[in-house]
Amino acid sequence: MRPGINSDQTERIIQALKRAGxxxxxxxxxxxxxxxxxxxxxxxxxxxxRGRRERVNIxxxxxxxxxxxxxxxxxxxxxxxxxxxxxxxxxxxxxxHHHLVCSTCGRSEDIADGELARLVDExxxxxxxxxxxxxxxxxxxxxxxxxxxxxxxxxLA
Amino acid sequence: MRPGINSDQTERIIQALKRAGxxxxxxxxxxxxxxxxxxxxxxxxxxxxRGRRERVNIxxxxxxxxxxxxxxxxxxxxxxxxxxxxxxxxxxxxxxHHHLVCSTCGRSEDIADGELARLVDExxxxxxxxxxxxxxxxxxxxxxxxxxxxxxxxxLA
DNA sequence: TCGGAATTGATACCCGGTCTCATTGGTGAT
DNA sequence: ATCACCAATGAGACCGGGTATCAATTCCGA
Ligand SMILES: [Zn+2]
Ligand SMILES: [Zn+2]
Ligand SMILES: [Zn+2]
Ligand SMILES: [Zn+2]
Numbered sequence: 001m002r003p004g005i006n007s008d009q010t011e012r013i014i015q016a017l018k019r020a021g022x023x024x025x026x027x028x029x030x031x032x033x034x035x036x037x038x039x040x041x042x043x044x045x046x047x048x049x050r051g052r053r054e055r056v057n058i059x060x061x062x063x064x065x066x067x068x069x070x071x072x073x074x075x076x077x078x079x080x081x082x083x084x085x086x087x088x089x090x091x092x093x094x095x096x097h098h099h100l101v102c103s104t105c106g107r108s109e110d111i112a113d114g115e116l117a118r119l120v121d122e123x124x125x126x127x128x129x130x131x132x133x134x135x136x137x138x139x140x141x142x143x144x145x146x147x148x149x150x151x152x153x154x155x156l157a
Numbered sequence: 158m159r160p161g162i163n164s165d166q167t168e169r170i171i172q173a174l175k176r177a178g179x180x181x182x183x184x185x186x187x188x189x190x191x192x193x194x195x196x197x198x199x200x201x202x203x204x205x206x207r208g209r210r211e212r213v214n215i216x217x218x219x220x221x222x223x224x225x226x227x228x229x230x231x232x233x234x235x236x237x238x239x240x241x242x243x244x245x246x247x248x249x250x251x252x253x254h255h256h257l258v259c260s261t262c263g264r265s266e267d268i269a270d271g272e273l274a275r276l277v278d279e280x281x282x283x284x285x286x287x288x289x290x291x292x293x294x295x296x297x298x299x300x301x302x303x304x305x306x307x308x309x310x311x312x313l314a
Numbered sequence: 315t316c317g318g319a320a321t322t323g324a325t326a327c328c329c330g331g332t333c334t335c336a337t338t339g340g341t342g343a344t
Numbered sequence: 345a346t347c348a349c350c351a352a353t354g355a356g357a358c359c360g361g362g363t364a365t366c367a368a369t370t371c372c373g374a
Contacts, residue, residue, distance in 0.1 A: 023371065025321065044361075059323040064362060080237040082290055084331090086361075100284055109284050115276060120295060127257055127266050128300035133239055135294045138277060143285035180340065182352065201330075216354040221331060241362090243330075321370070328363075338353070344346080 009036040009090070016075050016093060027058055031066040040106030041079060041087035079108075082139055098135075102142035104149075111138065166193040166247070173232050173250060184215055188223040197263030198236060198244035239296055255292075259299035261306075268295065 013032040014024045022028075034047050048063045067088060070076045074093035079101065081087055089099055089108045098116075100109040116136060124131035141149070170189040171181045179185075191204050205220045224245060227233045231250035236258065238244055246256055246265045255273075257266045273293060281288035298306070 023320065025370080027322075057323075061324085061363080062322055065321085068362095078241075080292075082292075084235075100280060100286055100288075102286070103289060109286075111280055111284075115272070119272060119276075123257060123268055123295060124297060127268075128303075129257055129259070129266075129295075129297040130303055131257075131295055131297040132260060133296045135237075135239075135292070135296075137292045138280060138286075138288055139290045139292075140281060140286035140288040146285075146287055180351065182340080184353075214354075218332080218355085219353055222352085225331095316374090318373100319371085322368080324366095324368105326363105326365080329361095331359085333358070334356090336354095338351100340351075341349090343348090 006033075006036040013070065013075050013090075016073050017069070020073055022069065027062050028066050028069075030055060030058060031063060031070070035070065035076060035088075035090050038090070040108050041081075041089045041101060042106075043085070043087050079137060098137065100138040100140065102145055103139050104141055104145040107142050107144075111136075163190075163193040170227065170232050170247075173230050174226070177230055179226065184219050185223050185226075187212060187215060188220060188227070192227065192233060192245075192247055195247070197265050198238075198246045198258060199263075200242070200244050236294060255294065257295040257297065259302055260296050261298055261302040264299050264301075268293075 010029075010032050013036060014029060017024050017028060017032075030051055031047065034050055035042070044064055044067055047067070048058070048060055051058045051063065067076060071078055071088070074091060076088045077091045077099070079087045079089060079099060081101075082103070087106070089101070091097075091099075092110060096113050098111045098113065100111050102108070116134075120131055120134050123129075167186075167189050170193060171186060174181050174185060174189075187208055188204065191207055192199070201221055201224055204224070205215070205217055208215045208220065224233060228235055228245070231248060233245045234248045234256065236244045236246060236256060238258075239260070244263070246258070248254075248256075249267060253270050255268045255270065257268050259265070273291075277288055277291050280286075
């Protein structure tokens with residue numbers, strides 16, 4: 001938060017809200033800042049807690065509502081982690097894509113749909129389905145976490 | 158249920174349990190039957206209700222525990238529907254694959270991983286991640302529902 | 315400035331799923 | 345068959361994410 005590297009992303013989120021005809025209220029601005037400030041994925045509860053640390057009195061429901069709104073604008077996306085719990089990641093609303101998520105630190109990369117579209121199309125045709133949606137999620141260990149891991153292993157050896 | 162087209166699937170599920178060293182108790186048999194009897198996806202609550210209709214006194218926790226067990230054996234898989242709710246589908250445990258689900262009737266088809274493996278691999282390499290898991294889910298309208306839909310449309314016209 | 319619409323917070327509620335714990339049932343060794 | 349032991353079960357408390365309600369507030373456009 002605070003003017004910094006993410007302030008432009010904050011601004012983009014707010015613009016998306018306005019463009020869609022929603023008010024850019026202080027609460028929503030706060031959520032936008034918090035979202036923009038996270039590197040990887042985050043849960044609603046985390047956001048709420050961080051939000052409360054900065055500014056008292058942001059309601060739980062308000063946070064959920066803001067996230068729901070941002071999700072509907074495709075500014076964030078809800079992930080289903082392998083653990084079964086839910087998390088959100090900030091997202092480029094302009095282009096369909098998928099996510100590669102580090103299961104250790106939560107960092108997330110956008111993955112272009114690429115050849116997948118063709119694949120999905122073919123699967124639909126082959127099965128006679130009219131495909132309406134698809135979801136691809138990749139989970140793994142990011143370079144940083146991987147490096148940290150091997151480093152630790154070596155000091156132990 | 159009842160000896161029928163799905164009795165062999167029921168048996169396969171039970172064999173999977175035994176093979177993994179778990180007891181094939183009456184409750185688990187019941188769950189296996191119920192699972193085998195569903196064409197498409199089902200929720201834990203549905204299963205519980207159907208189970209109670211056949212045989213009183215199967216505990217909620219028991220059903221959840223059985224499903225968890227079957228999921229760990231890859232005999233069923235938990236889906237995250239676009240709606241956000243969870244459902245299970247029966248699954249071939251022997252080969253990695255994905256699911257194509259009808260958003261109208263819930264019917265589900267197994268989809269071979271095929272080229273996806275290569276794609277996933279490449280994405281991992283390109284981003285320096287060590288990929289641990291991936292999930293692909295496809296949603297659409299199955300041929301039957303599609304046909305029913307157009308038929309209805311025509312009678313209205 | 316004013317009135318209606320949008321937003322908000324508190325709180326109750328819902329629902330899927332898990333935990334606890336006392337009871338029961340199955341299994342394998344004898 | 346018996347016994348001891350571990351697995352499985354049911355009831356119910358519990359939990360966490362998310363939604364519904366509703367009155368109070370804030371916003372915004374005329
Ligand atoms: Zn994204
Ligand atoms: Zn990482
Ligand atoms: Zn269908
Ligand atoms: Zn796959």
